[in-house]
Amino acid sequence: MEELARLSAAEARQLIRAGRWRRPTTGLALGYVQANLVILPADWAEEFAEFCRRNPQALPLLEMTAPGDPEPRRLAPGADLRTDLPRYRVYREGRLVEEREDLLPLWRPDLVAFLLGCSFSAERALLEAGVRLRHLEEGRNVAMYRTSRPCQATARLHGPLVVSMRPIKGDQVARASEVTARYPLAHGAPVHCGEPTALGIVDLSRPDWGDPIVVAPDEVPVFWACGVTPQAVIMESQPPLAITHAPGYMFITDWRDQEIDQRTSAGAL
Structure with a gap:
């Protein structure tokens, strides 16, 4: 690889x-x-x-x-x-x-x-900052989830925000947020860190797209806005x-x- x-x-x-x-x-x-x-x-x-x-x-x-x-x-x-x-x-x-x-x-x-x-697009910067990315280590796709947050609609287009999730070590969450905030054209900073139910996600082991990644006890699930959002919008x-x-x-x-x-x-x- x-x-x-x-x-x-x-x-x-x-x-x-x-x-x-x-x-x-x-x-x-x-x-x-x-x-x-x-x-x-x-x-x-x-x-x-x-x-x-x-x-x-x-x-x-x-x-x-x-x-x-x-x-x-x-x-x-x-x-x-x-x-x-x-x-x-x-x-x-x-x-x-x-x-x-x-x-x-x-x-x-x-x-x-x-x-x-x-x-x-921000993953190289995360790795260089010392942030561990388990999906890369395990050769998996990122886990992606449909949320309960609606996008701002137009006349014909509407649907939910989709997020990608990466398990990040607790002491690296602030660093991951700071690094990705520098890349607003790559979705920027996380939209949420921690409890997935705040986004309407019930079961992290069952992503809507991608591969499930188990969150270890010393890790926090961190969620970024995701470019699969248009596909959820298209379906609706x-x-x-x-x-x-x-x-x-x-x-x-x-x-x-x-x-x-x-x-x-x-x-x-």
């Missing part, structure tokens, strides 16, 4: 495009910004952009493509959003109908792609067609994680 962590973003995307990586991307090309993907028909695109603006911690918008253009020209020129993620999900009328490894047969000239910030709002990444199977951009810290603080986004 250490060798895979040292890959460049372009090398990781080529590995994915060639069909040689079909696993979650946590720990892959460590230090490059990873992004969640949402693709919608053009007549839903402006409203989804507004939904992102109303819910910036859950949906930090990094790029919105032109209709029919699968190339993320800002984040990774030359990449192809139809082939460069390990796994995609296709929703019709809010119902998950299939998972697939590319979107080439489904692509249409009216489709607009959105790339949203992901908490995986039921657009005629929506395509997303499979949870944990992200798009790896050419930006370094230090760049989103710098770009955010400079107001460049």
